[in-house]
Amino acid sequence: SKTDRSFKRVVLKLSGEALRESGSQDNISPEIVERIACEIKAAHSTGMEIAIVVGGGNFWRGASASARGMDRATADYVGMLATVMNALAVQSALEAEGVPCIVQSAIEMKNVAEPFIRRKASRQLKEGRVVVFAAGTGSPFFSTDTTAALRASEMGADAILKATMVDGVYDADPKKNPEAKRFNKVSFQTCIVEQLKVMDSTAFTLCMDNDIPIIVFDLNVHGNITKAIVGQDIGTIVSK
Numbered sequence: 001s002k003t004d005r006s007f008k009r010v011v012l013k014l015s016g017e018a019l020r021e022s023g024s025q026d027n028i029s030p031e032i033v034e035r036i037a038c039e040i041k042a043a044h045s046t047g048m049e050i051a052i053v054v055g056g057g058n059f060w061r062g063a064s065a066s067a068r069g070m071d072r073a074t075a076d077y078v079g080m081l082a083t084v085m086n087a088l089a090v091q092s093a094l095e096a097e098g099v100p101c102i103v104q105s106a107i108e109m110k111n112v113a114e115p116f117i118r119r120k121a122s123r124q125l126k127e128g129r130v131v132v133f134a135a136g137t138g139s140p141f142f143s144t145d146t147t148a149a150l151r152a153s154e155m156g157a158d159a160i161l162k163a164t165m166v167d168g169v170y171d172a173d174p175k176k177n178p179e180a181k182r183f184n185k186v187s188f189q190t191c192i193v194e195q196l197k198v199m200d201s202t203a204f205t206l207c208m209d210n211d212i213p214i215i216v217f218d219l220n221v222h223g224n225i226t227k228a229i230v231g232q233d234i235g236t237i238v239s240k
């Protein structure tokens with residue numbers, strides 16, 4: 001059943017791992033990125049303003065490198081640079097599909113991306129371009145989930161679409177407990193009380209404080225990005 005969510009602007013969070021083919025040596029699979037670009041194109045053709053925040057976990061995670069002895073802040077900058085590579089791959093695939101797209105980086109890298117300028121990003125979205133936010137927040141000790149929460153807040157987005165490898169938020173780990181049930185809707189408060197992990201705590205509280213709903217859904221099902229936008233019953237919506 002279609003229930004109009006009346007969203008105008010959304011932030012799509014793509015994890016770095018979503019761009020990798022499992023078991024492959026390559027950090028980025030051009031075929032997978034192309035497939036994701038087609039899904040985004042379909043969603044974009046509904047007239048939705050779409051901003052994208054890409055992760056970098058297919059290359060590097062600052063916390064893991066730090067646990068193995070590297071200085072955390074430096075490791076995090078390496079992770080932010082990794083997201084720029086992913087952003088360029090996503091931009092290239094979107095443009096190949098005829099979807100106009102710009103990349104804005106939170107760490108200045110003017111030969112490959114525009115700098116992050118909030119008002120410019122907003123204008124580009126209004127004009128129908130997809131805007132990919134690269135380099136996270138530009139600061140270490142944050143995640144790209146937090147970046148999605150921050151950009152969604154400052155861009156006045158109606159929701160974050162968190163594309164994942166699972167089809168929503170469960171009341172227990174579905175891999176360990178076959179009885180685990182998926183929520184269609186769940187409140188921020190319940191997530192905290194029941195310790196349901198949707199995003200890291202910084203990202204989660206930012207969404208909660210700024211009243212940004214999070215839609216958690218499975219990216220690997222064809223048509224899901226569009227369905228999440230128009231309000232078809234997929235995944236889990238976390239809201240007030």
Ligand code: UDP
Nearest residue numbers: 016055056057061062076079136137143144
């Ligand atoms: N990162 C950071 N600040 C940010 C966003 C990301 O330092 O604002 C670093 C951090 O080291 C992180 C890495 O970039 O581990 C990759 O981002 P993330 O782990 O969020 O990627 P994902 O899990 O979504 O692929």
